[in-house]
Amino acid sequence: MAGVMDSVNQRTQLVGENRLELLMFNLNGRQTFAINVFKIQEVLKLSGLTKMPHEHPAVCGVTNLRGKTVPIINLSMAIKMPPITPTSDSTIIVTEYNRSVQGFLIGGVDRIVNMNWGDISAPPKGAGRNHYLTAITRYEGTLVEIIDVEKVLAEIVPYNTDISDDILDQNILSQGEGRRVLIVDDSPVAMGQASSTVKKLGLDVVCATNGLEAFNILKGWAEQGIEEIDKLLMIITDAEMPEMDGYMLTTAIRQDDRLKHLFIVLHTSLSGNFNKAMVKKVGCDGFLSKFQPDELAEVVQSRLKSVIR
Structure with a gap:
């Protein structure tokens, strides 16, 4: 065995x-x-x-x-x-x-x-x-x-999507209106967890159930012009998904001149040490282990802070 x-x-x-x-x-x-x-x-x-x-x-x-x-x-x-x-x-x-x-x-x-x-x-x-x-x-x-x-x-073990009060930075969140986050996950439960937390931060959420669907959404925005792409704060993607996984999605984004600057966070229940190595290999900007609402909120707020300076 x-x-x-x-x-x-x-x-x-x-x-x-x-x-x-x-x-x-x-x-x-x-x-x-x-x-x-x-x-x-x-x-x-x-x-x-x-x-x-x-x-x-x-x-x-x-x-x-x-x-x-x-x-x-x-x-x-x-x-x-x-x-x-x-x-x-x-x-x-x-x-x-x-x-x-x-x-x-x-x-x-x-x-x-x-x-x-x-x-x-x-x-x-x-x-x-x-x-x-x-x-x-x-x-x-x-x-x-x-x-x-x-x-x-x-x-x-029922999950909790609440964010601790001491994590929230209202000064930053007040400037997030109109910005959106693309969440990519094939599990409806995992999608619901991440979406609920991000929405509590006052951001718009767009969902895709696999990497190929997400990449097609991104290409559609790129074809509409830079303003549509600029609305996207970040991409939060699972690793393993049908048709195109999160690693291949990241690779495809990095190879597209219109999209290669996008901020991508790998959000997965797979082994943390393994994924940290894969983040570096494929060019993600960060890694988050599922499902930690406070950590997810901190990463989103940190990204928002970096783009409004």
Whole structure:
């Protein structure tokens, strides 16, 4: 099992090339699910489980991993499927999202596959399980459903978009009228989090669900003239998205003479140290780990301050 993750550190060259690797797995049936390898710390057997009082129903307990207490989430139950019964032979995927570590109880690991973001699309609109997907793809004829882990976690630990009073600088914010922020994210939950915080700063928000959509919006503004581009205070983009990821979006912007000066912040739940290296590689202006409303507000206010001097 450990061999599945042995070469993860060798895969960083895929990022920035509009590629990713997915860990494919199953839950309580034959359907194949996946999450991005870069969000995974390890895959292992569940060594022990301690039930805790007053936990969310989808949290089946906690386990000890090298001295740290890690909650174990019954992923099948969390996405409204029949729950998996944990046993000593159960498999867990240990992940890090939004500065927290958690394990997801799954049925079993299939394989790791190398994919192009261009081959991954948004899920069809509708009810049911699609509500918990950020994307779908096909691999060797098999439908693969990519889970919106941020939504799963937001339902278990509700998020807060409030900004601390001591963070807000009203003198700066009063001069932000008419300026807009482009937020790019394929997760509706993550989009809602960031949009809510930015709107509280009195700025207009434009949303795009992937890098390609965002780049087309930017090119449309550029064609309308410099005044439209000048209204844009900054771009806040997720890293992993269908069709065009945040790294490739940044590269495309930097290669367009009309757009290359734009201020871009990478806003992602992926590993902080890894993304700091990628920020430098592709030319982002900053990095923010999801989801910290005070830190997001500080970055936006700092950018606003720099353009009104």
